[in-house]
Amino acid sequence: MSKAGKTRRIALINEKGGTCKTTLAVNLGAYYAMYLKKKVLLVDLDPQGHVGKTLGFDVRRLDKTSMDLLYDPHTGIADAAKQSRIESLDVVCANKSLSEFPVVAARHKDREYKLTRKLDNAHAYDMIIFDTPPSIGLVNLNVMLAANEIVVPVNITYLALDGCAEILDTVEQVKIDYKRDKLGVTMIVPTLYRNTNLAKEILDKLETYFPRQISRTVLGFNVKIDEAQSHGKTIWEYAPSSPGARMLEAIALEVDSRDPGRPRKRSV
Numbered sequence: 126m127s128k129a130g131k132t133r134r135i136a137l138i139n140e141k142g143g144t145c146k147t148t149l150a151v152n153l154g155a156y157y158a159m160y161l162k163k164k165v166l167l168v169d170l171d172p173q174g175h176v177g178k179t180l181g182f183d184v185r186r187l188d189k190t191s192m193d194l195l196y197d198p199h200t201g202i203a204d205a206a207k208q209s210r211i212e213s214l215d216v217v218c219a220n221k222s223l224s225e226f227p228v229v230a231a232r233h234k235d236r237e238y239k240l241t242r243k244l245d246n247a248h249a250y251d252m253i254i255f256d257t258p259p260s261i262g263l264v265n266l267n268v269m270l271a272a273n274e275i276v277v278p279v280n281i282t283y284l285a286l287d288g289c290a291e292i293l294d295t296v297e298q299v300k301i302d303y304k305r306d307k308l309g310v311t312m313i314v315p316t317l318y319r320n321t322n323l324a325k326e327i328l329d330k331l332e333t334y335f336p337r338q339i340s341r342t343v344l345g346f347n348v349k350i351d352e353a354q355s356h357g358k359t360i361w362e363y364a365p366s367s368p369g370a371r372m373l374e375a376i377a378l379e380v381d382s383r384d385p386g387r388p389r390k391r392s393v
């Protein structure tokens with residue numbers, strides 16, 4: 126049983142690519158395991174397999190992946206979760222095989238609940254963090270039904286507002302269609318922020334439209350974060366005292382302490 130008695134299930138979702146979903150999933154998961162001593166499970170549901178790659182797994186050669194977890198009735202969490210090089214951080218890796226899932230599961234009556242079912246016995250973890258593909262389809266529907274909280278990283282570009290509103294609408298629709306009252310958007314995290322007038326304008330608008338969800342910390346552009354990923358490392362291993370690490374730490378702590386529904390003030 127997890128220490129708190131209840132496992133938080135947090136999904137990083139945005140149907141656009143390059144919004145820092147994977148960066149946040151990996152670095153937040155590693156932060157909670159390394160510094161807050163939580164038992165964490167990262168589940169990669171993007172066939173690109175970047176979560177596993179960042180943690181040093183050769184994702185093409187694994188016996189069990191998230192495809193097996195979703196699709197094979199005999200594969201449970203204990204079979205698919207691999208211990209990472211970071212203590213208390215387990216990972217279910219993804220690889221290309223996962224792209225078959227929507228096709229092969231299309232006619233299964235329980236196709237949206239495959240992930241939920243497999244998590245029934247995941248009480249050993251304090252936190253389960255899901256990284257997701259940049260699309261809204263059967264895989265993300267499985268995630269939205271299995272998770273309790275959604276964190277939406279939003280790349281601060283001109284189209285960010287539209288994308289963000291769409292995701293919130295999708296979540297509302299899923300809550301209604303599948304009677305998932307407990308599902309909520311815990312946080313919207315502005316990412317890849319650069320100090321320009323347009324970026325400030327977009328950030329102000331996000332804050333006006335989503336005052337309850339917007340995070341206080343904005344993930345600014347920092348090349349160490351990109352370098353860490355290219356070296357197959359978390360920021361805590363690669364550049365723990367970089368500005369990137371400080372921003373990611375602040376976001377990790379904010380997610381950890383967030384009481385959904387309480388308005389917050391932003392500090393950039």
Ligand SMILES: Nc1ncnc2c1ncn2[C@@H]1O[C@H](COP(=O)(O)OP(=O)(O)O)[C@@H](O)[C@H]1O
Nearest residue numbers: 142143144145146147148345346347350351354
């Ligand atoms: N704060 C940042 N500063 C600079 N580069 C970043 C930052 N956050 C993420 N990146 C880089 O941006 C790219 C996209 O990030 P990623 O987390 O993979 O996005 P997603 O999973 O949403 O597609 C990656 O190459 C990553 O290393």
Ligand SMILES: [Mg+2]
Nearest residue numbers: 146147171175
């Ligand atoms: Mg990704």
